[in-house]
Every structure is written in C-alpha cells, then in structure tokens.
Amino acid sequence: MTHDTSTAEAAPRELWYPEREDITIYGVLAALSDPTRLEIVRALAQHDERCPFDFLDITSKQNLTHHFKVLREAGLIKARYEGRKKFVWLRRDLLDEMFPGLLDGVLGAINDNR
Amino acid sequence: MTHDTSTAEAAPRELWYPEREDITIYGVLAALSDPTRLEIVRALAQHDERCPFDFLDITSKQNLTHHFKVLREAGLIKARYEGRKKFVWLRRDLLDEMFPGLLDGVLGAINDNR
DNA sequence: GGAATAGTACAATACATCTTGTACTAAACA
DNA sequence: TGTTTAGTACAAGATGTATTGTACTATTCC
Incomplete structure (x- = not known):
C-alpha cells in the first residue's frame, strides 16, 4: 500500500518551520x-494569494526548491502541498509583527538600481 | 625618504569605493x-557624526577592518584616515536616494527579536 | 633616529551558499 | 497497473564568508 484510497483526507506532506525565537532579522x-x-518575495507580496511553486519562470526547479527552502527556513514563507502541486505564500503578518517596517522598506526600495 | 616632512598637507591614504551602478540592493x-x-550600521546611524574606527568594542580589529571593508565596498559607508586614526560614517544620503525607505525600514525593524 | 600606536595584509580554517546534473518519490490519470 | 507529472534528495563544484593569528606598514611622539 502506498497511499490511502478511502474517502478520508490524505495527510499532507510535512514541512518544517523555524520556531519564532529562531527567526532573526539577520536571517x-x-x-x-x-x-x-528577492524577486520571489516581491512577486508573492504583489499576488496576495497563494501562488503555485513554479509561478515564476526564473531558474531551474531544483533551484526553486532550494530557494523556497531558504525562504521557509528563514521564516518568510509558508508552503502547502495539494496533490502533486505545491503552493507558497508570504508570512506577511508574522514579518510585520516581528520586524515592523522591514518588508515594506525593502519592497519599497526596489527600483531600477535593483 | 618614507614621508613628506614639509608643511604641505600629506595625501590621505586612498580608499576604493564602488561606482554608483555597482551598488545594488542585494549587496x-x-x-x-x-x-x-548591522550593529555597526545601527550605531553609525545613531551618531550622525563621523565615528572612530574602533568606536564599538564588539570584535577584533582585524575583523573590524574586514567588516568596514565589506560595508564600504557595498556602498554603505565612507571612511577617511586622519593621521593614524580612521573615521567612518554612513552614506545616508546616497542610500536614501538610491533605495528610499530601505535603511529606515531595516533600522526601524530592529528590536528584541533581533 | 627609535619606540609606540592604529590599522592592514595575508594565510589559514571552518563553514555556508548558489547552481546544475542525476536519480528519486509522490500523486494523478489512463 | 503502468505512465506521466510535480517536486525533492543528494552529490559535486565553484565560490564566498567570518574569524583568528602572525607579520607588516604608516603615523605619531620622544
């Protein structure tokens, strides 16, 4: 048996998140x-909804996996599997609460100078 | 002859700075x-005046040299030698112009969460 | 001149990071 | 059941970083 074929909801694949005290401004x-x-975060901040894993076509999928892992482990995003798709979104409330003004400051500063 | 003993001003030791187009938000x-x-920048932002190289007692002086070099080459600070002392200060105007809101956002976000 | 001081240069260590390639697992679908 | 698809795991390589120790240069002061 590899998976549950009954009518019960399948347990989603688990993802690790940092404890609150391990989320730092340095990280x-x-x-x-x-x-x-930064491009991923900028795009997530604009969409305001959960976005599919590959909603940006900017690098290889292995590298997307890597970068989403870095973002998740730093406390910036949450992710969820649905079937074989993965969805991601910004932890805006947490970030604004822990580091007020940081995200807005960074996102607002992005311009032609990069 | 190793140095000029006349009354003329001695040429200050040269320091390299990045071109404007090489200063990026990533850097x-x-x-x-x-x-x-971040502690150095926070302290420089508070002092508003030029600060001596070793005004913070937070690490070895070799490491201070290293970190000030990183900050200078990223475009964040300027430095100047006076005799055998070195003074450093934030490039606040440049940063606010190139990345408006960034510095204030980061500095404002520093709190007990680090 | 010579000694003391401020800061740098360089090498070494230990470690983290970005990217790609290959191979894999998990879910969907026929 | 077998195939396809979405995403991951792992290893490798190239590169960058934070820190320390030792040795050095530049400047001041006697």
Whole structure:
C-alpha cells in the first residue's frame, strides 16, 4: 500500500518551520539578499494569494526548491502541498509583527538600481 | 625618504569605493545581514557624526577592518584616515536616494527579536 | 633616529551558499 | 497497473564568508 484510497483526507506532506525565537532579522535580510529570492518575495507580496511553486519562470526547479527552502527556513514563507502541486505564500503578518517596517522598506526600495 | 616632512598637507591614504551602478540592493542587504555589521550600521546611524574606527568594542580589529571593508565596498559607508586614526560614517544620503525607505525600514525593524 | 600606536595584509580554517546534473518519490490519470 | 507529472534528495563544484593569528606598514611622539 502506498497511499490511502478511502474517502478520508490524505495527510499532507510535512514541512518544517523555524520556531519564532529562531527567526532573526539577520536571517530575513540574508534571505532577501539574493536576486532570485528577492524577486520571489516581491512577486508573492504583489499576488496576495497563494501562488503555485513554479509561478515564476526564473531558474531551474531544483533551484526553486532550494530557494523556497531558504525562504521557509528563514521564516518568510509558508508552503502547502495539494496533490502533486505545491503552493507558497508570504508570512506577511508574522514579518510585520516581528520586524515592523522591514518588508515594506525593502519592497519599497526596489527600483531600477535593483 | 618614507614621508613628506614639509608643511604641505600629506595625501590621505586612498580608499576604493564602488561606482554608483555597482551598488545594488542585494549587496546592501547582504552587508546588513551580518550581526556585527548591522550593529555597526545601527550605531553609525545613531551618531550622525563621523565615528572612530574602533568606536564599538564588539570584535577584533582585524575583523573590524574586514567588516568596514565589506560595508564600504557595498556602498554603505565612507571612511577617511586622519593621521593614524580612521573615521567612518554612513552614506545616508546616497542610500536614501538610491533605495528610499530601505535603511529606515531595516533600522526601524530592529528590536528584541533581533 | 627609535619606540609606540592604529590599522592592514595575508594565510589559514571552518563553514555556508548558489547552481546544475542525476536519480528519486509522490500523486494523478489512463 | 503502468505512465506521466510535480517536486525533492543528494552529490559535486565553484565560490564566498567570518574569524583568528602572525607579520607588516604608516603615523605619531620622544
């Protein structure tokens, strides 16, 4: 048996998240300091809804897995599997509460200078 | 002859700075993502005046040299030698112009969560 | 000149990061 | 059941970083 074929809901694949006290401004800034990840966060912030894993076509899927893992482990995003699709979204409330003004400051500062 | 003993001003030791187009938000965020450097920047932002190289007693002087170099090459600070002392200060105007809201956002977000 | 001081240069260590390739698992679908 | 699809795991390589120790340069002061 590889999976449950009954009518009960299948348990979603588990994802690890950092404890609140392990989320630091250093980790958040480091996560945001990569061009690929900053673009991901910028796009997530615009969409306001959960986005599919591959909603941005900016790098390989192995690398997307890597960057989403970095973002998740730094406390910036949440993710959820639905069937074989994965959806991701920003932890905006947590970030605004823990580091008020940080996300808005960074996102607002993005311009032609990169 | 190793140095000029005349009354003329001695030429200050040269320091390299990045071109404007080489200063990026990625570099700035990476520079800010280290605890030692974020503390330096936070302290410089509070002082508003030029500060001596060793005004913070937080790590070895070799490491201070390293971190000030990272900050300078990322575009965050300027430095100047006076005799055998070195002074450093934030490039606040440049940063606010290139990345409006970024510095204030980051500095404002620092709290007990780090 | 010579000694003391401020800061740097360089090497070494230990470790993290970004990216790609190959191979894999899990779910959906026929 | 077998196939296809979505995403992951793992290893490898190239590269970058934080820190320390030792040795050095540049400047001041005697």
